Amino acid sequence: MKHDAGQRFGEYITHLRREKNLSTRRLASLAGIDDGALTRLECGKVRTPRPTTVKALATALDVPLADMFARAGYVIPYDLPDVSTYLRVRYGHLPDEALSSLDTYLRDLIDKHGLDPDGPLSREDEREDFPTQ
Structure with missing residues (x-):
């Protein structure tokens, strides 16, 4: 993720947090991350957030995981070549x-x-029984 992409991701997180009327401390608590880390992320100082952080924020903010990963600059299935x-x-x-x-x-x-080479549908990989790393 380039610096300006990090800035845009931070602005996106800030927007969602404010939209849900959450403080930085409350969102950090819901996501299970350090509030200082969240502040650095929102300020655009984190160039590449860890996948576990992105997933935790998506869950805490009730945003589709694929959308959050796309905003964080991670490749999503439709960006991959055939x-x-x-x-x-x-x-x-x-x-x-x-x-x-x-x-x-x-x-x-x-x-x-019966595999789908385009990957899971939106939120399909967010089931409770889906294995995580």
Whole structure:
């Protein structure tokens, strides 16, 4: 996250906090983070907030997790390239035949297991039983 992006994220957090009529101390308490850390975040002094902090703030502010991560500058599923593009960029040194085989194999796995290569739906990964790191 660049400095101006950090500033924008801090302004976003401040806006949400004020909209919900929360003090800095109260939001920090709800999110389980240090109020000094929240102040630094709101002032734009934190260039890249930790994912656990972003998640805690999303929960405390009742904002979709994907939205909060996007505002924090993290890549979200629709920003990612499709499988074919990724393979060609990452493994471009391989012959075209090998890349085509990899692409076909991955697409078969996706179809076989009913996976969605675009990632979870909004809030789908925020279920109580969803494993976290």
